[in-house]
Amino acid sequence: MILEELHDLFLEHPKVCTDTRKITQDCLFFALKGPNFNGNKFADQALEKGASYAIIDEESFKTSERYIVVENVLETLQQLATFHRNHCNAKVVALTGSNGKTTTKELINQVLSAKYETIATQGNLNNHIGVPLTLLSISESTEIAIVEMGANHQGEIAFLGQLAQPDFGYITNFGKAHLEGFGGVEGVIKGKSELYKDLIERDKSIFLNADDPIQLEKLGGHIKKYGFSQDDPQYYNIKLLSSHPFVVFEFEGIQVNTRLVGEYNFPNCCAAVTIGKYFNVEPETIKTSIENYIPQNNRSQLMKQNGFQIVLDAYNANPTSMEAALKNFSKTDLEHKSCILGDMFELGEDAAKEHQYIADLARELGFNDVLLVGENFFETDSKFQKFREFEALQDFLTSRPPKKGGLLIKGSRGMALERVLEVL
Structure with a gap:
């Protein structure tokens, strides 16, 4: 099927889905592949759940005219998107x-x-x-x-x-x-x-x-x-x-x-x-x-919980955003300021240096309490309480929670530090 024909079909069924768990009625299912999955294997399931057509790139999975075989599903999805954008x-x-x-x-x-x-x-x-x-x-x-x-x-x-x-x-x-x-x-x-x-x-x-x-x-x-x-x-x-x-x-x-x-x-x-x-x-x-805009999804959310005024910024972190968050938190008008900081990911050979910099910065800014969690922060030269894994931090917080007051929680998405809220 040429791109123009596929776009005409899309205009008739203007919903696209790549996940059989999120199929909507009359959508087009694009059978994407990944390192650990092959969307072609789920095409029949997508049709059973209500998709109108399944776009696949392995001929052996085609069992009816509702399967559209292309050379590469991902590239077809991308080409269709650009064609539609220009349309x-x-x-x-x-x-x-x-x-x-x-x-x-x-x-x-x-x-x-x-x-x-x-x-x-x-x-x-x-x-x-x-x-x-x-x-x-x-x-x-x-x-x-x-x-x-x-x-x-x-x-x-x-x-x-x-x-x-x-x-x-x-x-x-x-x-x-x-x-x-x-x-x-x-x-x-x-x-x-x-x-x-x-x-x-x-x-x-x-x-x-x-x-x-x-x-x-x-x-x-x-x-x-x-x-x-x-x-x-x-x-x-x-x-x-x-x-x-x-x-x-x-x-x-x-x-x-x-x-x-x-x-x-x-x-x-x-x-x-x-x-x-x-x-x-x-x-x-x-x-x-x-x-009227209220931040959500763990992005710089200000909340009050059990005597804490919490800045929850656990959606993601890198050295630049971590530095900005720490400096801003240090300027807040709170009597007691605590930080729980989690590892920053995808830093490669700079990981050790950047985590040490953040640990040093936290010390220089004079926070009352700082807890560091993650493999990289654990290896820093710091007198702060350090935990290699979240479970160790969890045990510590259960028995020795920070003093009530301001609390900054920040780390990369993989650290999932929003879990701290449940502990507190």
Whole structure:
């Protein structure tokens, strides 16, 4: 079946599924393969559960005309997504970066959806499978699509850009994330900047944090850009008023009281304001939209529990975001401050150095109590209580919980430190 025919079929059945546990009636099932599974083996199950057609790449599994055999299911899914993106009239705003991607994407969507018909990446489905699924969620009525792009190695952002072909792009920042795959910080800068390179080559527009010298250097002066924090007609002046405990800022004389913890969330808000203003969303609407956004999914969530005022930031961590979280927490007006910090993943040969840096920083900032958990933190030269495994931390907390007061919980997703809440 040629791509145009498959797209016609998709328009008749505009729902795509790659997981038989999430089959919806009349969807198209794409039988993806992975290191430990073969989706072709589940195609019959998908049809039984209500899928209209199953796209497979092994002829032996075809038993009826409801099976569509292609050369490679993943590549077909990606090609279909790009074909559909070009078929629709929606403008595509793409964003990437080391930290804050998902929060920024949610804020941008919150602002733009107040005026436009929008779709946005669900959760963090931002890879070579998630981006195509996002593009395929664009409908004829969609006016703006906000597409998050994640990467852990060179060339990945360039590839995702080829799929999405964005009209606008934004990079949150360049930080010490996925150092193992990118080959160090310079590799991160090069890899993330692939988004800008693509936009420049296609004469598209970039939204820019003008306080970031790296981004200014990468842009030069030959691209349409819109940003914040500079006295220039194409930038919007946005002022941070406070960040304790929540970010409060001002633009055009309007004060915005967010429910986002930490100064590190201020640039995320600035991006939402800047992009909202570019798309002519009314300033008061921007204010209301941002104020109504409540972070979820363990991302900088402020909560109170059993005498603790907790900053739960357990969705992910890298040295840049860990440093920002610690410095911000140290500035909070709390009498007793404790931290539970979990390992940061994908740092490669820099792991030992970066974990030692964070342990030293925690000591310098003078917190009352610090507990470190994970293989890397356990190996640091530190006088803090250290635990190689979460179960050891759990036992310790059960018998010796921290003193009531402020508590920062932060670690990489694989550490699942939200489990601390159950212990406390």
